[in-house]
Amino acid sequence: MKNQTSKQLEINLGQRSYPILINPDGFDLAAIEPLWSGKKVLLVSNDVVAPLYAEAVIDALEGCDVKCCVLPDGEVHKNSTSWLAILDAMAAHGMTRTDLLVSLGGGVICDMTGFAAASWMRGIDFIQIPTTLLSQIDASVGGKTGINHAQGKNLIGAFHQPRAVIINTATLNTLPAREFAAGIGEAVKYGGINQAQFIDWLSTKQQAILEHSAVVLSELIAQCCAFKVQVVEQDEKEQGVRALLNLGHTFGHALETATNYQGYLHGEAVALGMVMAAELSYQLGYCDKQLRKTLENLLQGFGLPIKLDKEITADQLVRLMRLDKKVQSGKHRLILMKGLGQAFIETGVEESDLLNAIKACT
Ligand SMILES: NC(=O)c1ccc[n+]([C@@H]2O[C@H](COP(=O)([O-])OP(=O)(O)OC[C@H]3O[C@@H](n4cnc5c(N)ncnc54)[C@H](O)[C@@H]3O)[C@@H](O)[C@H]2O)c1
Structure with missing residues (x-):
């Protein structure tokens, strides 16, 4: 460990193990030089992030034959057109099975780059x-990659683990406040799943x-990555316990689809989805009313939504949830949750129960 704000974690998945390096400044690619040295590299980013950080990343990949693929920004572009654009750029760069893709951006770029890596020559x-x-706390770790389909979110994808995750927390200084808050939505999720004490820490x-605060952010990211690592190590391909990471996501995906990915940011949709999950848990008799209140107070403190937008109806959301x-x-x-930090998988929820819970969150 270099200083108080630098941290290193490892995800242990046998041959697919990899490090997660967290640094307060700079892209610590030197630490993983054997992974990129002497290779052709395609750096995948978007038109917001590339102007900010691509040059620094290319400098850190000193001596590599690097080309850039800069995609249009936004969840609406997490689709087959962008994915094909990455593959076209790889073909133009003459990339083989031993070359390397590098993502530089938010979860949209991470997911699409990972899926392009999974599909190019059957996986690079x-x-x-x-x-x-x-x-930094979720999408880059764990190997879920993919793109959206008009019918729904992340319907096309693959499990494909990265070889390393390089986190430069200084990049968060240019992130819009609303996007930063959306990240907190996913952090609260970990607390809701099995880390009640983490909810207290966040408060x-x-x-x-x-x-x-660089020290606190580094601690926040390290804690969240450690939670995710723990779950993914137990259940890499989501056959069981990893499904708990979807807390708030079934409602959240429907919220995103209902607004054509333009109403709620992903983390905002997850935050509101968690409130709905807490309400449903209460209505089905699994927990008391206070759980929803505690989550709402925390989420609201970070500027996250806790009520359904008037333009979306409960019926519309349930219809979309059928496609999940x-x-x-x-x-x-x-x-669902039996309490804070006590999430569990409930199969067999009726649509009428979903409707009632959503209506109580308007
Ligand atoms: N694979 C997984 O396990 C997993 C987990 C959670 C979420 N996701 C996916 O992640 C996506 C959401 O990710 P997101 O919230 O990062 O959204 P995003 O990738 O759209 O990024 C949010 C916005 O911030 C901009 N941006 C990124 N970094 C910036 C920076 N440092 N400075 C200024 N602007 C910056 C982006 O260009 C974009 O406009 C969703 O598609 C979701 O499905 C995947």
């Missing part, structure tokens, strides 16, 4: 350089987090 190496809080550190990958025989599989 890639490195994640996440630049939003959400992607205590709220001011320092909002002021971007987790619906089986008309019954919904959702992550």
